[in-house]
Amino acid sequence: MGGMVLEITVAEALIKCLEKENVEVVFGYPGGAILPVYDALYHSSRIRHVLVRHEQGAVHAADGYARVTGRVGVCVATSGPGATNLVTGIANAYMDSIPLVVFTGQVPTSQIGTDAFQEVDIFGITMPVTKHNYLVKDPQRLPAIVKNAFHIASTGRPGPVLVDLPKDVAQSVISFKYPGTVRLRGYKPTYRGHPAKIGEIAELIRKSKRPVIYAGGGIVTSDAAGELLQLAETISAPVTNTFMGLAGFPGDHPLFLGMLGLHGTRYANLAITECDLLIGLGARFDDRVTMNINAFAPQATVIHIDIDPAEIGKIVNVHVPLVGDVKTVLQSLLPQLEKTDRSAWLARIRELKEQHPLSYSREGGLKPQFIIEQLWACTRGNAIVATDVGQHQMWVAQYYRFKSPRTLISSGGLGCMGFGLPAAIGASIGRPNAKVVLVTGDGSIQMTMQELGTMIEQGVPAKIIILNNHALGMVRQLQEFYCEGRYMSVNFRFHPDFETLAKAYGIPGHTLRTEEEVTSRLPGIIEAPGAAIVNCLVAAEENVSPMVLAGKGIHEAIDCS
Missing domain, CATH: 3.40.50.970 (Thiamin diphosphate (ThDP)-binding fold, Pyr/PP domains)
Incomplete structure (x- = not known):
């Protein structure tokens, strides 16, 4: 110029x-x-x-x-x-x-x-x-x-x-003229943690007998999955993820406890209850995790590392607060730690896993948990899984074992039905070589179903699995437990034929009704090129289990299947 x-x-x-x-x-x-x-x-x-x-x-x-x-x-x-x-x-x-x-x-x-x-x-x-x-x-x-x-x-x-x-x-x-630098007075995020605090954390970890790492979405955001894995293996501490933190730690790792909280695994919740040191990393101690705050990690010294100072101490009393980027802080902390043998604590964790496994009955129709397990078997965790919000979302969190970060795409804090389909489209456009699968419900899919047009126009080859129970399943479950089974405005009396709807958009449509149909047909559907809609007619009264009722501590989860 x-x-x-x-x-x-x-x-x-x-x-x-x-x-x-x-x-x-x-x-x-x-x-x-x-x-x-x-x-x-x-x-x-x-x-x-x-x-x-x-x-x-x-x-x-x-x-x-x-x-x-x-x-x-x-x-x-x-x-x-x-x-x-x-x-x-x-x-x-x-x-x-x-x-x-x-x-x-x-x-x-x-x-x-x-x-x-x-x-x-x-x-x-x-x-x-x-x-x-x-x-x-x-x-x-x-x-x-x-x-x-x-x-x-x-x-x-x-x-x-x-x-x-x-x-x-x-x-x-x-x-x-495009400016080369940013000048924002008063906006200077803290990335490096205070060295004295990092030293204090290292000392607490050394002294701990029963540590648990509680890892949230900050692990994914800061690309700290590698550092988290190294921390867990170095100090021999089990890891539990928030929903937003899932995929930040390998789902098949022996130290993985699964998700904690309202619909978390019993063994994650019990490990939190028994731990003497809780290491919070990029998590915000939200209400779905803590439930009754007075019963949350009652024996633990609490460490909270987060880049947002407003989150630290907002919900729980924190013994050691540290403001900083999780990845940067862990990179400073790891050299101060040595390989630790905590065989007694890990034996207790194995015992909790054996006593309180995730389980469901295979009787009474096609079970949504079975479909998620089969989806994992088809993909071996090598897929980006988007979800909407509701029961299907929690079954994905429980039964799909994520392998690598940024492979779970879901609405966490807001719990926004209708998120899944457009988010899956955006995910596929962002990572065009990845396999993208949307797991949704018959309620959620109808909130933004028109985006099927966008999906086809943009050539997005996502597979859409509808767990169709002809109900707003999670609200129905809440009405079962909190409204004495008075089901109000949660059962759909009309649905479009989703298989025919798929054909209207020019893509393959499938309806699966039995376990045998799922095991025989789902792998081929997932592997086939292009988009597809899979309408799975699942048991209408299946609940997400375990569940922590309002006012209870996370150690008091009940089986509500």
Whole structure:
């Protein structure tokens, strides 16, 4: 360019900013207020746009893309309903610490506050569910705002950042220059843990007789799975994962306890109850994990390592708090530890596993747990498994043994039905060579079923397994235990024929009713090229077990099968 100043519109500048951030794909849905951005995107040869069928699909797909790649997911929508349709997905990403940058169109600045056509205050609406957000008023600031947005979304504890762009600002002409550095006063995440605290933790580990490592989603986010494995094997400590932490530790490892908490394994919950040292890594001690807080790890000295200082001490009393990135902290801690023999404690762990195994009855129809076990047998853990929310999600957590990080794609904190299908699409686009399987329920799939159109249009070869019990299974289970079996608005009296629905979208559809059909047909369906829908007619009254009832400690889980 030889020193020439590039005079372009803000919309064109935005696309150049995305190219500078090496954005490969944008998920979105056009409209009037965002039209200048789409017109600028027309001229980009480097960015792929994925047209979804509903804006909620765009944000969930961007979320799924971010989870499997570790990169920032990007989505775009217009003003008004376009923007509000993103809110659930933004909240979902916020709860699960997923890096997104969300761009919304806005009415011209002269019309803001006048109740103009398709105007909402998306800046105000999303303030509680974004890590940060912007309303772009000064056209010249757009490049710096985009640079900051990507930095904020992807550093420290990741999260979604929203940029609201009025139409007149998007059409303004500026002298474009993308900033080389980020200048954000007051935003400096702590990555390196305090050396004295790390030394104190090492000493506590040395003295401990019954340590348990409690690992959350931070292990996956910080790419610390290798360090976690090394820690567990060095100090001979069993590992239990939160739901978000699953896939952060090998599911077939002898030290693995499975998931803990509400629907966790009995042996994980009992190990937590008996441990004398609880090492919390990148987890937030949420209510699904702790249940009755007074009965949670009552004998344990609690160590909590997390990059977000707001999480430390928020729920449980922490004896040794440490703010820092889990991977960086473990890299400093590991050289201070030596190989430890804890044969007595590990013998007790083996005893708990033998006394309280995960189990279910094979009687009374096709069992969903059996299907998940067969799915694992088909894939041997070498698949990306997306789920929706409900009973099927918990059965995946219990019975699918994840091997490597970023292979479980699910809505954790928000518990958002409808997440699974668009997230699976985003995951497949992010990792096109991976096998992607969506496990969903007959309730969840119908919330965003229209994204089948996106899936086919984009050539996504995901396999969709519907565990179809003709009910909102998890709500039904809650009504069984908390409403004395008064089932209100949880049993579906009508469903589409999902096999015929698949054919309407031009993909193979299958209906499986028996164990024999699952074992004989599922492997071939999973291995076949292209997409497929598998409608599994499962036992309607099967419950997720074990279960900790409200007010009880995690050691008091009951069998509710």
